[in-house]
Amino acid sequence: MHRVLGSVLISSEQIQRRNAELGRQISADYAGGAVTIVAILKGSFLFLADMIRQISPEIPVEVDFMAVSSYGNGTTSTGTVRIEKDLEVTVAGRDIIVVEDIVDTGLTLYQVDRILAGRGARTIRVATLLEKPGNSKYERKIDYVGFQIPNAFVVGYGLDYAQRYRNLPDIRVLDEI
Ligand code: 5GP
Numbered sequence: 480m481h482r483v484l485g486s487v488l489i490s491s492e493q494i495q496r497r498n499a500e501l502g503r504q505i506s507a508d509y510a511g512g513a514v515t516i517v518a519i520l521k522g523s524f525l526f527l528a529d530m531i532r533q534i535s536p537e538i539p540v541e542v543d544f545m546a547v548s549s550y551g552n553g554t555t556s557t558g559t560v561r562i563e564k565d566l567e568v569t570v571a572g573r574d575i576i577v578v579e580d581i582v583d584t585g586l587t588l589y590q591v592d593r594i595l596a597g598r599g600a601r602t603i604r605v606a607t608l609l610e611k612p613g614n615s616k617y618e619r620k621i622d623y624v625g626f627q628i629p630n631a632f633v634v635g636y637g638l639d640y641a642q643r644y645r646n647l648p649d650i651r652v653l654d655e656i
Contacts, residue, residue, distance in 0.1 A: 482640060485652035488633060489626055494608075494649065495529065497625050501606060502533020504623060505576070508604075513539040515573040517566060519591065520546040521645070522580030525637035526608040526625070530578070543568040547587055560590040571599035576623075579607040580638050585615035592619065609633065609650070626650075 505514070514534075518527040527542070534540055546564035577591055588605060595603050606623035611630050628650075634640050635647030644651075 481656050482653050483656055484634070484644070485654035487649050487651050488628060488631075489636075489650040491636070491648040494526075494625070494636060498526070498530045499533050501530055501623050501625065502535075505530075505606070506533075506535035506538060509538050509574065510535070512574060513541070515541040515543070515568055515570070515575050516578055517568075517570075517575055517591070517595065518542065518544050518578040519580070519587065520544050520564065522637045522639065523578045523608070525645075526580060527578050530606070541568055541573075545591065547591065560587055562594075570595055572601050574602045575600045575604070577603060577605045579605065581609040581611070581633070582607045582621060583611050583614050585617040585619055588619060588621075589617045608636070609638075 516527070516531065518524065531540060531542065543566045544564065545562070545566055547560045548563055575595055577588065577595070579588060582588055582605075592603060604622040605619070607621055608625040610621060610624045610627050612627050614630065631652045632640070633650050634644035634653050635650045637645050638650070639645045640653050644653075
């Protein structure tokens with residue numbers, strides 16, 4: 480089996496338009512408050528960078544990173560999550576937005592949620608660039624969804640296949656041939 484880049488599913492223009500909408504929504508929701516963003520590495524880094532620049536400068540925004548692994552170099556979930564890099568910011572008492580690249584089975588999110596709740600986060604919301612609807616095994620509201628996509632393996636705009644394709648400006652399907 481061989482994997483090759485397929486068609487563009489979501490263009491960079493569509494992504495930037497949606498980032499602006501999400502930024503406005505977050506700015507409205509957190510007006511008068513502050514927010515601590517917990518970005519899940521590595522796939523979320525471009526979404527994070529573009530989306531947080533759309534949040535109102537009036538709102539104090541903290542950013543930190545967590546790396547967890549559940550996929551290895553393959554394209555199917557192994558069902559476990561390991562913390563590879565932990566946060567440096569204080570979680571207790573904070574209003575958190577977890578920023579994800581994609582929610583598929585929801586396992587990563589479920590584990591991160593548990594960790595942050597265990598550390599005493601005041602509120603935890605979730606922003607994800609992509610969601611594969613119907614795949615999640617967990618009942619978890621996702622507060623900010625960039626795009627719902629069909630059940631295909633996608634790359635680009637931060638998302639990789641075996642560490643490749645993160646630099647693509649748009650989201651593409653990875654085809655099997
Ligand atoms: P979950 O734990 O929700 O099953 O999967 C979340 C993680 O799996 C994502 O953060 C991402 O790293 C990886 N993942 C799931 N679906 C895809 C996909 O279509 N493309 C890529 N590149 N990664 C995916």
